[in-house]
Amino acid sequence: MFPHVCIKGGLAKRPKQPVFCILTALTLLMVPLSKADVQPPPPPPAPPAGYCGTIYGELNADLQAFNQVLTVPPTWTPVPGGPTIYAANLLVANGNAGPSISGRNFLAAIMPQLYEEKAMGAQAILVQIGFPLLYAPFQGGATQLQPYLTFYQGVAQAVHALGMKLIVENDILLANDVQSGWPNLTAYFSTLSWDTYVQARATMAATLAETMQPDYLVLAEEPDTEAAQAGQPNLNNATFAAQMVSAEITAVRTSTFPNIKLGAGFGAWPQFGGSTTLTQFATAYGALPLDYIDTHVYPINTVSSGSLISLSLTIASLAAASGKPIAMSEAWLWKMEDLEWHNLSADQYRARNPFSFWAPLDIYFQQTMQNLATYTNMLYVAEDGPDYLFTYQTFGGTAANGGLANCTCTTSYCDNYDILVSENHLTNAANNVAEYSTTGFSFYNAMVTTPDTTAPSTPTGLTGTAAFALTNLTWTASTDDVGVAGYNVYRCSPATLGGSCTGVQVGTTSVPSYTDQNLTSNTPYNYQVQAFDLANNTSQPSQTLSLITYRTSADAPTSLTATAVSPKEIDLSWTPPSNITGLTQYFLYSGTSANNLQQFATTPSSKTTFNNAPLAAGTAYYYAVVAREGGLNSPMSPLAIATTLPLPNPPSNVTATPVSSTSITLTWQETQASGGLPVARYQIWEGTVPGSLTNITLVNKTSYTGRNLNPGTTYYFEIVAVDTSSDVSIPSVQVSAATWPLPLAPTNLQAATPAATQIALSWQWSQGGGLPLGHYYVYCGASPASLVKVGTATNSSFT
Numbered sequence: 001m002f003p004h005v006c007i008k009g010g011l012a013k014r015p016k017q018p019v020f021c022i023l024t025a026l027t028l029l030m031v032p033l034s035k036a037d038v039q040p041p042p043p044p045p046a047p048p049a050g051y052c053g054t055i056y057g058e059l060n061a062d063l064q065a066f067n068q069v070l071t072v073p074p075t076w077t078p079v080p081g082g083p084t085i086y087a088a089n090l091l092v093a094n095g096n097a098g099p100s101i102s103g104r105n106f107l108a109a110i111m112p113q114l115y116e117e118k119a120m121g122a123q124a125i126l127v128q129i130g131f132p133l134l135y136a137p138f139q140g141g142a143t144q145l146q147p148y149l150t151f152y153q154g155v156a157q158a159v160h161a162l163g164m165k166l167i168v169e170n171d172i173l174l175a176n177d178v179q180s181g182w183p184n185l186t187a188y189f190s191t192l193s194w195d196t197y198v199q200a201r202a203t204m205a206a207t208l209a210e211t212m213q214p215d216y217l218v219l220a221e222e223p224d225t226e227a228a229q230a231g232q233p234n235l236n237n238a239t240f241a242a243q244m245v246s247a248e249i250t251a252v253r254t255s256t257f258p259n260i261k262l263g264a265g266f267g268a269w270p271q272f273g274g275s276t277t278l279t280q281f282a283t284a285y286g287a288l289p290l291d292y293i294d295t296h297v298y299p300i301n302t303v304s305s306g307s308l309i310s311l312s313l314t315i316a317s318l319a320a321a322s323g324k325p326i327a328m329s330e331a332w333l334w335k336m337e338d339l340e341w342h343n344l345s346a347d348q349y350r351a352r353n354p355f356s357f358w359a360p361l362d363i364y365f366q367q368t369m370q371n372l373a374t375y376t377n378m379l380y381v382a383e384d385g386p387d388y389l390f391t392y393q394t395f396g397g398t399a400a401n402g403g404l405a406n407c408t409c410t411t412s413y414c415d416n417y418d419i420l421v422s423e424n425h426l427t428n429a430a431n432n433v434a435e436y437s438t439t440g441f442s443f444y445n446a447m448v449t450t451p452d453t454t455a456p457s458t459p460t461g462l463t464g465t466a467a468f469a470l471t472n473l474t475w476t477a478s479t480d481d482v483g484v485a486g487y488n489v490y491r492c493s494p495a496t497l498g499g500s501c502t503g504v505q506v507g508t509t510s511v512p513s514y515t516d517q518n519l520t521s522n523t524p525y526n527y528q529v530q531a532f533d534l535a536n537n538t539s540q541p542s543q544t545l546s547l548i549t550y551r552t553s554a555d556a557p558t559s560l561t562a563t564a565v566s567p568k569e570i571d572l573s574w575t576p577p578s579n580i581t582g583l584t585q586y587f588l589y590s591g592t593s594a595n596n597l598q599q600f601a602t603t604p605s606s607k608t609t610f611n612n613a614p615l616a617a618g619t620a621y622y623y624a625v626v627a628r629e630g631g632l633n634s635p636m637s638p639l640a641i642a643t644t645l646p647l648p649n650p651p652s653n654v655t656a657t658p659v660s661s662t663s664i665t666l667t668w669q670e671t672q673a674s675g676g677l678p679v680a681r682y683q684i685w686e687g688t689v690p691g692s693l694t695n696i697t698l699v700n701k702t703s704y705t706g707r708n709l710n711p712g713t714t715y716y717f718e719i720v721a722v723d724t725s726s727d728v729s730i731p732s733v734q735v736s737a738a739t740w741p742l743p744l745a746p747t748n749l750q751a752a753t754p755a756a757t758q759i760a761l762s763w764q765w766s767q768g769g770g771l772p773l774g775h776y777y778v779y780c781g782a783s784p785a786s787l788v789k790v791g792t793a794t795n796s797s798f799t
Contacts, residue, residue, distance in 0.1 A: 037434075037485070037486070037488060037508070037532035037536055037538060038434055038435070038436060038485055038486070038532070038534055038536070039435065040441075041435075041436070041437050041438055043438070044356045044357055044358075044359035044360060044392070044438060045356060045357045045395075046357060047357045047358070048357065048395060048397065048404065048407075050404060051404060051405060051406070051407055052357070052395075052397070052404070052407045054337060055335055055336060055337050055352075055407060056357075056358075056361060058301065058302075058337060058338055059300065059301070059333065059335070059361060059365075060361060060364065061302075062300045062301060062302055062307065062309060063300065063309075063361075063364050063365060063368050065302070065307065066300070066307065066309045066310065066368060066372075067368055067371060069310065069313070070371050070372065070375045074313070074316075074317070074375065074376075075317075076317045076320050076321070077320060078316060078320050078325070078326070078375075078376045078377040079319065079320045079323060079324055079325040079326075079377070080325060080377050081292060081325025081326065081327065081377050081378050081379030081380075082373075082374075082377045082378060082379070084370075084373040084374065084377070084378045084379065084380060084381060085123045085124045085165055085379065085380035085381075086121075086122060086123050086124070086370075086373075086380070086381055086382075086446075086447055087122060087123065087124035087125060087126045087165070087167055087380055087381065087382035087383075088117035088120065088122035088124075088125060088126070088382070088383065088386055088389070088443075089125075089126045089128070089330070089382055089383060089384055089385075089386045090110060090113060090114060090117065090125050090126065090127050090155070090159075090386070091113070091386045091387065091427075092109065092110045092113050092428070093110050093127050093152075093155050094127070094128045094129075094179075095128060095129040095130045095133040095173055096128070096130065096173060096174050096177075096179045096180060096181050096182070097181050098181025098182050099181075099182070100181070101148065101151050102147035102148050102151060106151060107151055107154040107155065107158070109428075110155065110158075111158065111511050112428070112431035112432050112510045112511055113386065113427070113428075113431045114158060114159065114162070115162075115431075115483070115484065115485075115486075115510050115511060116389075116390065116431050116434065116436075116485065116510055117386065117389075118162050118164060118482075118483035118484075119434075119444075119480075119482065119483035119484060119485035119486075119533060119534050120389065120436070120440060120443050120444045120447060120483070120534065121443070121444050121446075121447025121448045121482050121483065121534075122164065122443075122447065122483075123164060123165060123447070124164050124165035124166065124167055124215070124216075124380060124382070125159045125164050125165070125166055125167065126167040126168075126169060126329055126330075126382035127152070127155060127159075127166070127167070127168050127169070127212075128169045128171060129152060129168060129169070129170060129208060130170070130171045130172045130173035130174070131170065131171070131172055131173065131200070131201055131204050131230075132173065132188070132200060132204060133148060133173055133204075134148060134149065134152070134204050134207045134208060134211070135200050135203060135204045135207070137200070138188060149207075149211050152208075152211055152212055153211050153212065155212070156211070156212035156213060156214065162483070165215040165216070165380075166212065166213075166214040166215050166216075167214060167215065167216040167217075167218070167329060167380060167382060168208055168212055168214040168216070168217050168218065169218040169221060169329045169330070170201075170204065170205055170208055170217065170218060170219055170220065170248075171218070171220065171221045171222065171225075171226065172222075172225065172226040172229045172230055173185055173229070174229055175189060175229045175230070176228075176229065177229075177346065177347065178347045178350070178351075178416055178417050178420055179420070186231070189229075189230045189231045189232075190231060192230075192232075194232060194234050194240070197230070197232055197244070198243060198244045198247050199247065201220070201244055201247065201248055202244075202247040202248045202250065202251035203251065205217070205219055205248035205251050205252050206251040206252055206254075206255040209252045209255045209256070209257045209260050210255050210256050210257060213257050213260070214260060215260070215261065216260070216261045216262075216263065216292075216327070216379075216380065217252065217260050217261070217262055217263070218263050218264060218265070218294050218329050219245050219248040219249065219252075219262055219263070219264045219290075220241070220244060220245050220248065220264045220265075221264070221265055221266065221267075221294060221296060221329060221330070222266060222267045222296060223235040223236065223238075223241040223266055223271070223281065224236060224266075224267070224271050225267070236271070236276060237276050238276040238280040238281045238283070238284035238285075239284060241276075241281065241284065241285075242284040242285060242287070242288060245264045245285065245288055245290070246288055248262075248264075249262060249288060249289055249290065261291040261292065261379075262290050262291050262292075263290055263291060263292040263293060263294040263327055263329075263379075264285055264288070264290055264293070264294060265285065265293050265294030265295045265296070265315070265327075265329075266278065266281050266282075266285075266295065266296075266315070267295065267296040267297075267298065268295050268296060268297045268308065268309070268311040268312040268314075268315055269298070269299055269308055269311060270305060270311075278311060278314065278315070279314070279318060282314075282315055282318035282319065282322075283318065283322070285322075286318060286319060286321065286322025286323075286324060287322065290324060291324070292319070292324050292325045292326065292327050292379050293315065293318075293319035293322075293324050293325075293326050293327070294326075294327045294328070294329050295312060295315045295316075295326060295327070295328055295329075296328070296329065296330040296331065296384075297309065297312055297328060297330075297331040297332075297369065298330075298331070298332060298333075298334045298349075298384075299334050299336070299341055300333060300334070300365070301336065301337075301338045301341050302338060303338055303341050308341070312328075312372060312376075313372075313375075313376070316376040325377065325378070325379045326376050326378055326379065327378055327379040327380045327381070328369065328372075328373070328378060328380070328381045328382065329380075329382050330382065330383075330384040331365075331369050331381065331382070331383055331384055332353070332362075332365070332383060332384040332385040333358075333361065333362060333365040333385075334349040334350075335349065335352035335353060335358060335407065336349055336352075347416045347417075347420075348406070348408075348416060350416070350420060351408050351416035351419045351420060352406075352407050352408055353385065353387075353388065353423075354387070354388070354392055354393040354419055354420070354422075354423045355392060355393055355394070355395040355407075356392035356393065356394060356395070356437075357395060358388075358392070359388070359392060359437060359438045359439050360438075362385070362388055362439045363438065363439050363442040366383065366439065366442060366443060366446070367442070367446070369381055369383070370446055383443075385439075386427070387423050387424070387426075387427040388437060388439050388440075389436065389437060389439055389440035389443055390427050390430040390431060390435060390436055390437055390440055391423075391426045391427055391429075391430040391435065391437055392437055393410050393419070393422065393423060393426065394410060394411060395409070395410070396409050396410045396411030396412070397409040397414075401414055402414060410422070431510055432509065432510055432511075433486070433507075433508045433509065433510065434485045434486030434508055434509075434510045434532075436534070441534075444534050447482075448482055448534075448535070451535070452481065452482055452533065452534075452535035452537065453535070453537065454480065454481045454537060455480075455531075455533070455537040455538055455539050455540075456478040456479065456480040456484045456531035456532065456533055456537065456538075456539045457478045457479045457480070457531065457539060458478065458531070458539045458540040458541070458542060459475045459476065459477075459478050459487065459512065459529045459530070459531055459539065459542040460475065460476045460542065460543075461474075461475050461476035462474075462475040462527065462528070462529060462542045462543060462544075462545045463475070463545065464527070464545055464547055465547070466525075466547040466548055466549045466550060467549065467550055467582070467630050467631060468521045468549060468550040468551065468552060468630050468631065468632055469517065469518060469519050469520070469521060469549065470515055470516060470517045470518070470519055470549075471515070471516045471519065471525060471527070471547050471549065472513070472514075472515050473489065473513060473514045473515070473516065473527055473529070473545065474512060474513045475487075475512045475513075475529055475542060476512065477512040478512075478531035478539055480531070480533050480537075482533055482534070482535070483533065483534075484531050484532070484533060485510070485532055485533050485534045486508050486509060486510045486531075486532060487508065487509050487510075487512065487514070487529045487530065487531050487532070488505050488507075488508055488529065488530045488532060488538070489505065489506055489507040489508070489509065489514045489516070489527065489528075489529050490503045490504065490505055490506065490527065490528045490529070490530070490541065491503045491504065491506045491516060491525055491526065491527055492504070492525075492526050503526065503528075514529070519549050520549065521549050521550060521551050521552040522548070522549060522550065522551045522552070523548065523549050524546060524547070524548045525546070525547050525548075525549065526544050526545070526546050527544065527545045527546075527547070528541040528542050528543070528544055528545075529541070529542045530542070550581060550582050550629070550630040550632075551579070552632070553629075553632055553633075553634060553635070554577060554579075554582075554583070554627045554628065554629030554630070554632055554633065554634035555577030555578050555579050555627065555629075555634055556577060556625075556626070556627060556634040556635045556636060556637045557574045557575060557576060557577055557586065557608075557625045557626075557627050557634070557637045558574065558575045558577070558637060558638075559573075559574055559575040560572065560573075560574040560623060560624065560625055560637045560638060560639075560640040561573050561574070561640055562621070562623050562640040562641060562642035563642060564642045564643055564644050564645050565645075565725075566613075566644070566645055566677065566723075566725035566727060567615075567617035567618065567644050567645045567646060567647050567676070567677075567723075567725070567727040568613050568614040568615050568616075568617065568644060568725075568727060569611060569612065569613035569614070569615065569644070569725075570611075570612045570613075570615060570621055570623075570642045570644060571609070571610070571611050571612070572588070572609060572610045572611075572612060572623055572625075572640070573608060573609045573610075574586075574608050574609075574625050574637060575608065576605075576608060576627070577627050577629070577634060579629075580605070580629075581629070581630075582629045582630035582631075583605040583627060583628070583629045584604075584605050584628050584629065584630075585602055585603060585604055585605055585628045586602065586603045586604075586605065586607075586608075586625050586626065586627055586628065587599050587601075587602055587625070587626040587628060587633070588600055588601040588602070588603065588610055588612075588623070588624075588625055589623065589624045589625070589626065589636065590612065590621055590622065590623050590624075591621070591622055592619060592620065592621060592622070593622065594622045594639055594641075597622060597623075597624055597636075600612075605627075605628075615644050616644065617644050617645065617646055617647045617727065618643065618644060618645070618646045618647070619643065619644050620641060620642070620643045621641065621642060621643070621644070622639050622640070622641050623639065623640045623641070623642075624636040624637050624638075624639050624640075625637045645675060645676050645677060645727075646673045646674070646675060646676045647673065647676070647723075647727050647728070647729055647730070648672075648673050648676055648677070648679050648721040648722065648723045648727060648728070648729040649671040649672065649673045649676075649721065649729055650671070650719070650720065650721060650729040650730050650731060650732040650733075651668035651669060651670060651671065651682065651702070651719040651721055651729075651732045652668065652669045652671050652732070652733075653667075653668055653669045654666065654667070654668040654717070654718075654719055654732045654733055654735050655667050655668070655735065656715070656717050656735045656736060656737035657737060658737050658738060658739050658740055659705070660739065660740060661711035661712065661739050661740040661741060661742055662707060662708055662709045662710070662711060662739060663705055663706060663707045663708075663709060663739070664705070664706050664709060664715055664717075664737045664739060665703065665704070665705045665706075666684070666703060666704045666705070666706070666717055666719070666735075667702065667703045668682075668702050668703075668719050668732065669702060670702060670721070671721075673729075676723060677723035677724045677725050677727070678723060678724050679721045679722065679723055679724075680700070680722055680723060680724045681698045681699060681700045681722050682698065682699050682700075682702075682704075682719050682720065682721055682722065683695050683697075683698055683719070683720040683722060683728065684696050684697050684698070684699060684704050684706075684717070684719065685717065685718040685719070685720065685731065686706060686715060686716070686717055687715070687716050688713060688714065688715060688716070689716070690716050690734065690736075693716060693717070693718055693734075695720075698722070709739050710739065711739050711740065711741055711742045712738065712739060712740070712741035712742065713738060713739055714736055714737070714738040715736060715737060715738070715739070716734055716735070716736045717734065717735050717736070717737075718731040718732050718733075718734050718735075719731070719732040720732070744765065746763040746764065746765045746776065746796070747763065747764050747765070748763055748764040749761065749762075749763045750762045750763065754799070758799055759780075759799070760797070760798075760799045761778065761797060761798045761799070762796060762797045763776075763796050763797075764796060765796060775792050775793060775794050776792065776793040776794075776796075776798070777789055777791075777792060778790055778791045778792070778793055778798045
């Protein structure tokens with residue numbers, strides 16, 4: 001991290017030493033390199049004349065002056081924290097990387113850097129995991145949080161499995177910075193009140209303890225930076241900052257792992273964010289039940305207020321006054337003039353770091369921090385610049401691109417973001433093939449003071465798989481008294497399978513796996529691997545692994561047949577290719593023209609049949625099958641052709657005959673389609689409006705009587721044939737018929753009384769368009785509302 005708040009102001013400059021004298025002094029700090037398996041980097045160039053040299057000279061003088069201070073015993077007694085543990089920063093696992101760290105393969109991506117830092121002699125690994133990365137509400141809940149917990153649990157297990165201590169720094173995720181990888185972080189911080197913020201920080205601290213079980217846990221660092229990034233101005237006050245740390249201490253001590261060593265601290269620079277001084281912060285933190293006080297060192301310049309790097313001694317003395325040892329979880333040399341202190345952003349300072357001419361100065365700073373650790377009996381020291389242990393970039397600043405004016409620019413770009421992102425890519429590449437910078441070798445020689453003459457163990461379990469033009473190798477990782485820097489991969493071909501391999505080196509890798517590419521197909525290859533460390537000790541070669549690459553192309557499937565089984569379906573079957581090694585799937589092609597086939601389906605290699613539907617009836621289709629083997633496609637199989645069956649013919653000779661005032665009888669004849677499926681049933685379509693018919697029923701014979709119809713109404717009918725595969729014909733010719741009307745009502749009804757107890761009725765009736773008259777019903781009653789049926793008449797009279 002870094003001090004974030006910028007304050008403009010003039011600062012006094014001290015005289016500068018000549019650049020020639022600086023370079024002469026630093027030449028003595030270079031470590032002679034004579035590595036074979038780990039190639040020595042070229043010596044770094046001198047700093048460019050002018051502005052960069054001015055910065056170089058000022059910083060070198062600051063380091064020289066501070067090292068002179070360290071030759072005088074302190075006036076206070078450091079609290080023992082040593083022997084000091086020297087840690088490396090696992091930058092690839094830094095929480096600021098963003099959501100990508102939850103990816104399934106991200107844990108494997110950090111291993112090259114972890115192995116390389118172990119090989120340099122690092123005794124511990126520091127991982128920065130800023131708030132609120134592992135706080136469930138920030139991620140959206142426990143389910144969304146789990147992938148991040150799984151990743152960091154894996155990181156902790158990997159570190160401990162290599163026999164190293166684990167230091168976790170629970171600082172703050174960066175919201176306004178080139179390194180920020182989390183979107184909308186500022187908006188989230190704005191939703192947290194101070195009380196909620198304190199509770200959330202405590203919750204995450206306990207989560208870190210339980211998830212990673214670190215040896216050392218830094219609960220908070222750089223309160224001024226955290227105040228600026230999180231929008232919590234209370235952190236600029238030592239009382240409030242201590243309140244937050246106290247809540248974190250309580251949360252960890254009541255967690256499942258209460259005995260973790262806990263620290264907290266602040267940067268070794270004046271606390272410009274508020275009214276609280278560095279002394280007040282140290283006093284407030286010293287009163288807490290912490291195991292140690294942590295600090296960061298970035299600016300080392302001599303400014304108007306004094307030597308910034310000397311503030312680290314102020315913090316150490318204040319920590320000792322509270323009975324606590326001191327530790328350093330971050331330290332790197334910011335490249336700036338004295339007058340630039342708090343006049344540039346942290347991104348501008350960091351964008352100067354990647355250039356190779358700084359290497360001697362970085363080595364000197366590295367050695368100075370080791371001297372400081374010895375002087376103060378530090379608990380641990382973790383450098384913050386792991387990139388520069390492995391690689392630097394070439395400076396390309398000119399007057400034309402402005403690089404000489406601010407000491408930035410490569411030969412390709414000047415943007416701070418591009419410079420820093422490129423450094424990440426270059427570091428990853430260097431980690432993969434065990435490349436180190438002069439700064440990395442300096443760290444190694446400081447860590448491994450006794451000559452290392454022990455070779456790594458012989459790699460075991462070498463296995464692999466072949467494809468057409470590559471092989472993938474894996475093996476069990478070797479062990480070493482310091483750490484395995486990498487593996488040499490040897491190949492010889494052609495060779496007898498299983499025979500001895502006196503081949504040539506084809507690659508170097510820092511992890512126990514390797515992909516050998518650009519090979520010849522259908523060729524045997526033998527492999528051995530050999531482990532090496534940074535002292536150039538090499539293991540015995542592993543046992544030989546023999547592999548044969550696949551052929552260049554796959555064989556095509558054979559015996560493709562296409563069989564039409566209905567008007568809408570064609571069934572396919574085929575025989576697998578003669579050589580099924582590496583066969584994974586089949587691609588199916590079809591079209592209505594032999595010259596225009598398109599892929600329409602994919603099947604697994606275990607399936608050699610396919611039912612193609614739905615299709616158009618009575619249509620010819622062409623088919624071919626392609627086999628997929630080892631990532632390559634075979635030629636198409638010979639074509640097969642089939643024509644879907646025709647749809648059933650519509651019924652013929654359809655007639656509609658009314659049989660009553662409420663029923664109509666339909667009859668028709670079946671017309672079998674040539675080559676089609678048998679007709680199984682018929683759909684009856686009915687309606688009272690032509691062209692607007694409804695499917696009312698299915699029948700399995702060639703006649704149908706519609707009942708419960710309306711009298712005197714014209715009905716329209718169509719018949720549709722349905723075959724045994726449920727395919728339907730076009731409708732038959734539409735026919736119509738009208739139900740008979742109801743009989744006409746009698747007229748001229750007359751009533752007479754031939755006797756006291758009789759009434760004689762007579763009437764007239766005219767034959768209508770319906771059925772012939774059958775009989776009459778006679779109704780009688782004392783009132784119109786009480787008529788009841790009293791008899792039946794067969795003619796037009798009734799008594």
